[in-house]
Amino acid sequence: MRFHDAAPMSNYLAPRIIHLLNTRCKTRSHLHQILAHIILHNLRPDTTVAPHFIAACHSLNLLSSAAFPLYINNLRSPHTFVCNTLLKTFSHSGTPQKSPVVYSHMNRNAIPVNHYSFPFVLKALADLKLVEEGMSVHAQITKLGFLADVYVGNSLLNLYAAAGNMSLCGKVFDEMLMRDVVSWTIVISGFKEAGRFDDSLIAFERMKSEGVMPNQVTVVNTLAACAGFGALDIGVWIHEHVKMRGWDFDVILGTSLIDMYGKCGRIEEGLRVFEAMKEKNVFTWNAVIKGLALSESGKEAIKWFYRMEDEGFQPDDVTLIAVLCACVHSGLVHMGRQIFASLVDGKYGFSPSVKHYGCMVDLLARSKCVDEALRMIEEMPFEPTVSIWGALLAGCRAQGNSELSEIAAWKLVELEPHNCAYYVILSNLYAEKGKWSDVEKVRKLMKDRGLEKDVGSSSSTVEIEDRKRSLELNTDQENGLLL
DSSP, X not given: OOOOSSOOOHHHHHHHHHHHHHHTOOSHHHHHHHHHHHHHTTOTTOTTTHHHHHXXXXXXXXXXXXXXXXXXXXXXXXXXXXXXXXXXXXXXSSOXXXXXXXXXXXXXXXXXXXXXXXXXXXXXXXXXXXXHHHHHHHHHHHHHTGGGSHHHHXXXXXXXXXXXXXXXXXXXXXXXXXXXXXXXXXXXXXXXXXXXXXXXXXXXXXXXXXTOOOOHHHHHHHHHHHHHHTOHHHHHHHHHHHHHHTOOOOHHHHHHHHHHHHHTTOHHHHHHHHHHOSOOOHHHHHHHHHHHHHTTOHHHXXXXXXXXXXXXXXXXXHHHHHHHHHHHHHTOHHHHHHHHHHHHTTTTSSOOOHHHHHHHHHHHHHTTOHHHHHHHHHHSSSOOOHHHHHHHHHHHHHHTOHHHHHHHXXXXXXXOXXXXXXXXXXXXXXXXXXXXXXXXXXXXHHHXXXXXXXXXXXXXXXXXXXXXXXXXXOOOOGGGOOO
């Protein structure tokens, strides 16, 4: 890579350097040669060269070591356009923490910011979960009157939603003079991610009432809220809306619909969506198997599990949790043992996790194999969780095995010493056997720990709750969606 020996004028050098950056700059050595000429010929302030140089630095992973020093460390007042280019590039790079540094440099050196500056720095702050720094930027936005810009407003919404601060998110939303479908989608998604499914659905209905129609990102997030809340009616409306708009059932939208129908007890509708999809992935199959498990169609879930393998899809850890839960729901202990043994033997390319063991403990406990369940707990390479001991406790209580019930209850007390429900179970166990001195010991322990029996707590209530926890399909990767 050579430059002419003659000293060309700047208006010739800039296009030449841009050409080299775009066509010949393939290595770090090339870039450092170009950097030397930029410095030598004082082209740092040139706004035509800067974006190409910054893009080349990004592609070669030299943003922090080349672009940042050139324009921030060695140039006191780069042009706003150059700073915005750095803000944008860093915010989309592996080092987003540099974006707020560029923004601070602009403020310290009185470099004007504009409506392009804020979305980039706010994106970086959202990704980094730096809410306090974001609030400082928010104050400047308000002071300079940029909240009227819908893109700036949406970036603020995303900052607070990403941090789970839906109170501030809602405040910004209400203050925005202009809102678009992206604004509504951020709020709907934020409430959904915070587990506030009802508020997410309220926002969706409010959006519709204001005449704003959802886009595909909106409906995917709303379907997840429908699945979490059991709002079948809204889910059906979305399905009809999708068909009316002629949208394809792509892998994300189709999987979201299947997941919603499965969790709302209408997996048969989900299977119709599955068959209408041109493309599927492992998340799609997982949604089907989970839906069948929840509907207690264990044999169907296993059939679909084997069909998944036959069609060339590799089950993942979520698939195995789903199919084992299907065995739990339908009492298919032999099939559960067989699938778990294959998992342990390495058939699926990964080792069982504590959740897989939890499914097996629950399956065995329900199937009156409590001794085998206890052996599995003792031999598994993980510390047993509350759900695992709760599953064993529920199975033992159902079979009248007071000895193992006592062991499981004490383990639950150890794991959650401030949950009075477990003390109630122990007390009831001892009372049933006439061990009144032990009943008093449990009551004294509760008193010493500052606990009082909840009037609503009973052995049956807590067993139901523990079994529910052990049976929950803790497999939600939200269909693998990053929205």
